[in-house]
Amino acid sequence: MAIELPALPYDRTALEPHISGDTVDQHHGRHQRGHVDRLNAMAAGTAFAGLELEEIVRKAQGAMAEHAAQAWSTAFYWSCLKPAAAGGGGEPEGALADALAVAFGDVAGFRAQFTATALRGFGAGWIWLLRRDDGRLAIAATPHTVTPLTGSDTPLLACCLWEHAYFLDYRDNREKYLDAFWQLVNWEFAASRLG
Template identity: 70%
Template sequence: MPLELAALPYDRTALEPHLSGDTLDQHHGHLQRAHIERLNALLAGSELADAPLEIIVRKAQGAAFDHAAQAWNNAFYWHSLKPAAAGGGGEPKGRLAEALSRQFGDVAAFRRRFEALALATFGAGWVWLLQRPDGRIALAATANAATPITGQDTPLLAISLWEHAWYLDYRDNRRKYLDAFWQLVNWDAVAARLR
């Protein structure tokens, strides 16, 4: 059965004023949908045609990997966000806050490091908060469609550095997009991913 584009976990305008409905229409409704459609076309009749998306990401190569990984990364990104009116943003708490403080000194230092990595990453890609197999917390940047699920790390949080994630709202100002991102982080979802 072909893959289908999963619905957003909130209404297309629920992230406003930080991310507009137009941005979500373009990013999710057009570009992420295109990745799913292209992937389905590439996999038609293959052994991966009926596989779950995460398995496809782990086994596919070439263009099929690129489209599968982008579809997975974007789905993860949407679930890393929560409307501010529903409790998105704010500060992490509990075990997550303790893990961030243990690794980075405190939550503010974690944010500074995350932002520095996002601002220094050239071109399109992603910045991830990860948990290593030994339990340590780490940051990583990946280019284009690369994703941590092809390795041993557990992704906890992601920000898309593809221009379609912010260009309609912030033009070429990645810094303003980062400021908006912090207003929307779903810290409960991030904490639930901790092992």
């Protein structure tokens, strides 16, 4: 069974004014769709053709692994965002807020470290909030198509650092894009993965 491009969990313009409908169209409709289409073409007629996307990410190598990882990571990213009008942004609550406080001093400390790590990186990639096997929270930046799915960490939150995620809206100003990201974070989604 072919991997399908998942529908966005909101309307293409629902993230405005922080992320434009044009950026969403390019990111979802062009880049993510391209990864899904190339993955399906590569997997057709192989043992990977019947696997779920996460399994392909974990088992494939080379270009197939890269397209699978980008397709999965981008779908995950859309779940990490929630329109501001629907409650995106703000502050986490409950167990997630407590875990962030233990790991980073407080939510502001987490945001500062997450943003600093994202700004330190050069080029395309991802920034993640992860739950380690022992329950501790950690931040990791991964280059290009590298995803935590291939290890033992559980991703809770991701921000795409590929240029197509922000260039139309913010040009090369990654810091402004990250400011916008914090206005849209879906804390409920992250909390649901805390375990």
